[in-house]
Amino acid sequence: MDKNYWIDYYKKNKAPKQPSLFAMNIINILQPQKKLLELGCGNGRDSIFFANKGILVTGIDQAESSIRKLNEEHTDITFLLDDFVNTNLFNENNYDYIYSRFSMHSISLEDEKKLLNKAYKSLKNDGKIFIEARSIKDDFYGLGEKIGKNExxxxxxxxxxxxxxxxxxxxxxxxxxxxxxxxxxxxxxYKNQDPVVIRIIASK
Incomplete structure (x- = not known):
């Protein structure tokens, strides 16, 4: 995880404040009073959107300044400073929904597999996971220094x-x-960017 990059990014307050297209696309699937865990909530825009629709949200991220601000401004939502791969929040059969938007491509393939296993165990029966992430068909693919497979x-x-x-x-x-x-x-x-991305919805 590129922790320092994201800490700096959210300190500069660059991120959009409105909910993502993905969040708006899936909101009709979600039921009020169900528990949702957002992995890598950033500035909280999707967590806040879900909470305003009656979802019981827990958002986790490693950007300390962002989590501190969210806790000051949104006391009705649980925001935690944590590593979403290794968090101890993955209790068995605990969540109705797990939501990962643009966070899966920020971790290694090994951590992705670890995360997907933990998330599966943490979902209630018939619970759902929602994933949106960058694809190998992205325009940025192949740019810069290659450090591993598709990395x-x-x-x-x-x-x-x-x-x-x-x-x-x-x-x-x-x-x-x-x-x-x-x-x-x-x-x-986003602005002049329209990357090829992956969307996955799956249930337990």
């Missing part, structure tokens, strides 16, 4: 680009039931 450091920022078939296969092996697995543009438009 690059470009402009001092680590990214791992995800192979959709690899992640889908591994999730099925764990036991997830894949409900949606798509790869396209138009999902994460």
């Amino acid at each position: 690059y450091i470009y402009e001092k920022h680590y990214r791992r680009f995800i192979e959709i078939n690899e992640t889908e296969k591994y999730m099925k092996e764990i036991g997830y039931k894949i409900e949606l697995c798509v790869e396209d543009k138009g999902f994460a438009v």
Whole structure:
């Protein structure tokens, strides 16, 4: 995880404040009073959006200044300073929903597999996981210094680009039931950027 990059990014208050397209796309699937864990909540924009719709949200991130500000401004939501791969929040059968937007590609493939296993155990029966992440078809793929399989450091920022078939296969092996697995543009438009991203929705 490129921890220092994200700490600096959120200190500069660069991130959009409105909910992501992904959050708005899935909101009709979510039910009020159900428990949701957001992995890598950043400035909290999606966590806040979900909470305002009656979802019981816990958001975790390693950006200390961001978590501190969120706790000061949103006392009705649980925001925790933590490493979302190694957090002890993954209690068995604890969450109705686990949400990971643009955080899966910030960790290694080894950590992705560890995370997906922990998340599966932590979901209640019929609970769902929602994933959006950068694809190997992204325009940034191949730029910068290659440090591993599909891993690059470009402009001092680590990214791992995800192979959709690899992640889908591994999730099925764990036991997830894949409900949606798509790869396209138009999902994460930001200013003049429209990257190819992956969206996966799966249930336990």
